[in-house]
Amino acid sequence: MPKAELLDPQGKAVAGALSRLGKTRFTGVRIGKRFEVTVDGEVDAALLAEVRELAVDMFSNSVIEDVVSVDVLDAAVTA
Amino acid sequence: MPKAELLDPQGKAVAGALSRLGKTRFTGVRIGKRFEVTVDGEVDAALLAEVRELAVDMFSNSVIEDVVSVDVLDAAVTA
Numbered sequence: 001m002p003k004a005e006l007l008d009p010q011g012k013a014v015a016g017a018l019s020r021l022g023k024t025r026f027t028g029v030r031i032g033k034r035f036e037v038t039v040d041g042e043v044d045a046a047l048l049a050e051v052r053e054l055a056v057d058m059f060s061n062s063v064i065e066d067v068v069s070v071d072v073l074d075a076a077v078t079a
Numbered sequence: 080m081p082k083a084e085l086l087d088p089q090g091k092a093v094a095g096a097l098s099r100l101g102k103t104r105f106t107g108v109r110i111g112k113r114f115e116v117t118v119d120g121e122v123d124a125a126l127l128a129e130v131r132e133l134a135v136d137m138f139s140n141s142v143i144e145d146v147v148s149v150d151v152l153d154a155a156v157t158a
Contacts, residue, residue, distance in 0.1 A: 001115060014114070014138070023133075025126065028117035035093070036080060038107035047104065054102075059093070068113075 001032035001068050035059050036073070043072045080111035080147050114138050115152070122151045 002008045011030040018026045037051060048070065055067045081087045090109040097105045116130055127149065134146045 001113065011114075017137070018133075023129075025118050025120070026116055027119055030115045030117075032113045032115070034080065034111045034113040035090075036109045036111070037105055038109075039104050040106055041104070050102075054097075058096070 001030060001066055003064060003066050006064055032065065032068070033059075048072065080145055081109060082143060082145050085143055111144065111147070112138075127151065 002011075008030045011028070014031065015026065015029040018029065035055070037054075039047060052067070052070045055070055056062065060067050081090075087109045090107070093110065094105065094108040097108065114134070116133075118126060131146070131149045134149055135141065139146050
């Protein structure tokens with residue numbers, strides 16, 4: 001996700017559209033990326049740690065983005 | 080996320096980079112979007128349903144994208 005202290009113009013545009021639609025309970029929208037990585041076999045702790053490292057070093061631009069979560073989805077979700 | 084039957088060139092590029100780095104356990108990468116919507120007050124079932132509807136109708140392009148999950152994060156995560 002874009003770092004909290006940075007302006008997210010895409011999110012601002014969506015938040016503006018929501019308020020024009022009269023949806024006043026939504027106070028903000030921020031838009032980031034979601035990566036789904038498919039692996040061979042079971043996900044163990046070492047592999048998850050490797051993905052976490054990749055997420056920080058390679059998937060995200062650490063100047064403007066934070067990694068907010070790295071989770072395991074079951075096979076049915078990613079198939 | 081991009082629909083499973085569609086090519087995701089961005090994801091393919093990342094998957095190619097992983098294999099060039101010798102990380103052979105990763106067989107695929109797909110890249111989509113993540114929206115974080117901030118709300119005033121508690122999230123009840125009705126509001127969650129409304130966000131789910133917005134995710135399908137407004138946040139995603141249903142021609143090329145699927146909504147894969149709509150979850151509630153606690154205040155600490157989104158603050």
